Amino acid sequence: MLNEKELEEIRRKMMELEEEPPVQGWASIQAEIQPKRRWRLFGWLAVLLLVTGTVALLIKYRDHISLNKPAPEMAGNNRPVTESTHKNNKTQNTESADTPSLHILSTQQEKVASANRKPIRSVNKPTVTISKSKNKTKPSDTSGEGSTMGKDLPKTQKTVTRTQLSELPVDSQSDDLLIVANTAREKLYRKRGNSVRRPDAKVLNEPVRTAVTHSIKQGTPIQKDNDFRKGTGSDSVELSVPSIHSLAFRDITLQQTGAVRLPAITPRFQPDSIPQAESPIKPTIPSENRAGWSVGLFVAPRYTFRTFVPSTSDDIVIIRMNNANSSLKDRLEYVWGLNVRRDITKRFSVESHLMVSQLSEKLGYSYRTDHIEELIRTVTGTNQVTVTPVYETGQRQVVSDYTYSGLRIAATYYFKASGRHRLNLTMGSGVNLLLKGQTRQYVNGQLDQITTFPSKENVLKQVNYTILAGIGYNYMLNRNYELTIMPAFNYSLESTYTQQAPFGLRPYSVGVHLQLMRKLGK
Amino acid sequence: MHSEQEIIVGCQQQKPAFQEKLYQLYSRKMMAVCMRYTRSRFEAEDIFHEAFVRVFANIRTYNGGSFEGWLRRIFVNTAINHYHKNRKYQDHLDYSLVEESSPAEDDIVSQINSQELLALINQLPEGYRLVFNLYVVEGFTHREIADMLQIAEGTSKSQLAKAKNYLKDLLHKYSISEKC
Numbered sequence: 001m002l003n004e005k006e007l008e009e010i011r012r013k014m015m016e017l018e019e020e021p022p023v024q025g026w027a028s029i030q031a032e033i034q035p036k037r038r039w040r041l042f043g044w045l046a047v048l049l050l051v052t053g054t055v056a057l058l059i060k061y062r063d064h065i066s067l068n069k070p071a072p073e074m075a076g077n078n079r080p081v082t083e084s085t086h087k088n089n090k091t092q093n094t095e096s097a098d099t100p101s102l103h104i105l106s107t108q109q110e111k112v113a114s115a116n117r118k119p120i121r122s123v124n125k126p127t128v129t130i131s132k133s134k135n136k137t138k139p140s141d142t143s144g145e146g147s148t149m150g151k152d153l154p155k156t157q158k159t160v161t162r163t164q165l166s167e168l169p170v171d172s173q174s175d176d177l178l179i180v181a182n183t184a185r186e187k188l189y190r191k192r193g194n195s196v197r198r199p200d201a202k203v204l205n206e207p208v209r210t211a212v213t214h215s216i217k218q219g220t221p222i223q224k225d226n227d228f229r230k231g232t233g234s235d236s237v238e239l240s241v242p243s244i245h246s247l248a249f250r251d252i253t254l255q256q257t258g259a260v261r262l263p264a265i266t267p268r269f270q271p272d273s274i275p276q277a278e279s280p281i282k283p284t285i286p287s288e289n290r291a292g293w294s295v296g297l298f299v300a301p302r303y304t305f306r307t308f309v310p311s312t313s314d315d316i317v318i319i320r321m322n323n324a325n326s327s328l329k330d331r332l333e334y335v336w337g338l339n340v341r342r343d344i345t346k347r348f349s350v351e352s353h354l355m356v357s358q359l360s361e362k363l364g365y366s367y368r369t370d371h372i373e374e375l376i377r378t379v380t381g382t383n384q385v386t387v388t389p390v391y392e393t394g395q396r397q398v399v400s401d402y403t404y405s406g407l408r409i410a411a412t413y414y415f416k417a418s419g420r421h422r423l424n425l426t427m428g429s430g431v432n433l434l435l436k437g438q439t440r441q442y443v444n445g446q447l448d449q450i451t452t453f454p455s456k457e458n459v460l461k462q463v464n465y466t467i468l469a470g471i472g473y474n475y476m477l478n479r480n481y482e483l484t485i486m487p488a489f490n491y492s493l494e495s496t497y498t499q500q501a502p503f504g505l506r507p508y509s510v511g512v513h514l515q516l517m518r519k520l521g522k
Numbered sequence: 523m524h525s526e527q528e529i530i531v532g533c534q535q536q537k538p539a540f541q542e543k544l545y546q547l548y549s550r551k552m553m554a555v556c557m558r559y560t561r562s563r564f565e566a567e568d569i570f571h572e573a574f575v576r577v578f579a580n581i582r583t584y585n586g587g588s589f590e591g592w593l594r595r596i597f598v599n600t601a602i603n604h605y606h607k608n609r610k611y612q613d614h615l616d617y618s619l620v621e622e623s624s625p626a627e628d629d630i631v632s633q634i635n636s637q638e639l640l641a642l643i644n645q646l647p648e649g650y651r652l653v654f655n656l657y658v659v660e661g662f663t664h665r666e667i668a669d670m671l672q673i674a675e676g677t678s679k680s681q682l683a684k685a686k687n688y689l690k691d692l693l694h695k696y697s698i699s700e701k702c
Contacts, residue, residue, distance in 0.1 A: 001686045001687050002631075002686045002689060002690050002693075007686075009631045009632055010639060010643075010658060011658055011659050013631075013635075014554075014558065014639070014640070014655075014658075014659045016636060017551075017554040017557075017558075017636040017640060018550035018551055018553070019550060019553035019554040019557050019566075020553065021549040021553045022553075022570065022571070025549060025567070025570065025571065026542060026546075028571055029545065029575055030538070030541070030542070032571075033536075033541070033575060033578045033579070034538075
């Protein structure tokens with residue numbers, strides 16, 4: 001038996017022993033530990049997309065809220081002018097007189113103000129001050145038709161002077177009542193069905209919100225609805241205009257009690273009179289043209305076909321591929337995932353899909369081995385002997401189940417849009433990363449080997465690139481949700497098998513892409 | 523030039539450059555470990571690959587102490603797992619045939635080099651070799667060896683004793699053949 005000294009010597013020598021590692025040792029180890037990093041990269045990309053979408057959503061909502069939120073003073077602002085003059089005088093606040101500026105409300109504010117129907121105090125945001133004359137109204141300053149306006153008003157109320165009117169950027173000479181209007185407002189009235197536009201009024205096509213002011217003279221005939229339409233004025237009503245503010249953006253409704261509905265007068269427009277550079281209001285883009293983000297879910301069942309590509313390292317002679325036995329179930333691929341879309345223009349958008357796909361492959365083939373089963377000796381009539389070898393054949397079946405995760409970028413062009421419907425043409429390409437895979441190999445009907453990814457023996461390629469093309473139909477379910485049904489063709493650019501398999505296999509599939517998208521923000 | 527500690531930290535952060543450095547630093551030694559637990563280089567390469575992947579996967583759990591010891595432990599465990607997985611395919615040896623060897627000449631061990639010694643150890647029957655390596659080279663106790671190999675502690679002791687005799691006999695034969 002070895003003594004302690006010898007054992008210690010053995011131990012020392014063994015600890016010092018070094019052996020040459022495998023030639024491709026690091027490469028194979030690196031290949032196995034690398035996918036995790038790659039997957040992490042995809043994970044970060046996905047998170048980045050989701051975060052971007054969420055931030056976009058928050059920004060949109062913040063803008064939406066800030067636009068719709070009525071200013072504290074504005075909450076009690078919008079009282080119909082159809083109320084009696086006395087009532088008007090009572091409810092009219094004095095602040096308007098102290099702030100002799102004319103403000104313009106956006107259409108949204110206008111709507112809110114209309115809904116609230118409370119006395120106007122002031123309008124804060126967004127506002128454009130067009131006239132900042134600090135002149136209190138003096139009867140002597142007013143002249144002509146506008147001079148009587150301030151007569152019935154309380155002293156605290158402000159009247160509009162000709163000087164002020166002349167400062168306003170719109171021609172107001174032909175009209176009598178000082179009001180504020182804009183084309184958007186006019187549209188709103190028309191939408192509500194109570195438009196009282198004057199027959200001779202010129203429609204303002206200018207989309208920029210512009211202060212339009214007119215003066216109305218006390219005692220000037222104001223026509224009722226029908227009369228306005230007919231172009232004949234018969235009723236005469238006296239109007240008290242407490243202030244510019246009180247008239248701004250009120251719903252003017254016609255009442256039986258002699259109160260009148262003020263027409264949404266669209267006056268003549270003088271573009272030169274508007275100091276464009278001074279206007280802080282930016283032209284708003286119609287919401288349908290506004291570039292926006294959408295998020296959605298999709299599912300895509302696909303029927304898979306495949307093409308076989310001979311592998312260069314093939315040392316097995318495949319006699320016959322047995323593909324006919326595959327059932328429909330074996331050939332179906334299921335894909336589902338999330339997508340984020342960015343509308344670049346009304347007709348063009350880009351989107352990214354983060355997806356998971358599940359596919360199974362069942363392949364069977366007959367192959368010839370190198371073993372000679374028997375030799376057939378044939379003697380011809382000339383005594384020539386021919387020996388023909390008969391090689392041993394075998395049956396091999398490879399059953400693979402695999403799950404890929406994928407990231408795809410696609411571009412979509414919309415056409416034939418009408419109402420809620422539109423068609424789309426989508427092209428995309430992406431990368432699939434094998435998440436999970438298992439291959440069962442049967443030789444002559446007997447289970448021979450089970451290989452589970454990750455493994456060196458695994459025959460499934462880890463990364464695969466695909467392209468997608470489809471033409472689909474989009475339907476807007478409501479303002480925010482859109483349903484897409486798109487027949488799509490998906491093609492793998494590379495074989496799903498590694499060169500360890502005796503052949504390569506490129507699947508291509510035809511399926512239906514069902515997608516529900518939600519628009520973010522307004 | 524990075525210190526071992528920097529390399530370990532780099533590996534914990536999964537930086538490829540540091541992973542490669544660690545591989546270069548320990549691959550030769552660890553390959554020798556693998557060679558001691560297998561009969562063929564082919565098997566040893568399998569264990570080597572698997573163990574290194576486990577090292578990189580679990581390097582965050584390393585929390586001080588001898589890194590080489592920690593590394594070696596992973597390689598040894600991987601080799602033992604490999605042994606368990608392939609035990610059913612291994613030939614059973616009739617250990618009763620192993621005879622007590624005659625006393626060998628002194629200092630044979632010091633006269634032969636590491637490679638020759640490894641070759642002789644690898645001639646030990648599978649069970650003997652495992653116990654011998656674990657006890658003599660790695661320094662595990664019989665209890666630990668029994669747990670690892672799922673055998674009785676007494677079996678470990680007896681196998682070690684037989685391994686020592688067997689190896690002594692091999693050394694003796696080897697010295698004779700060398701002299702001839």
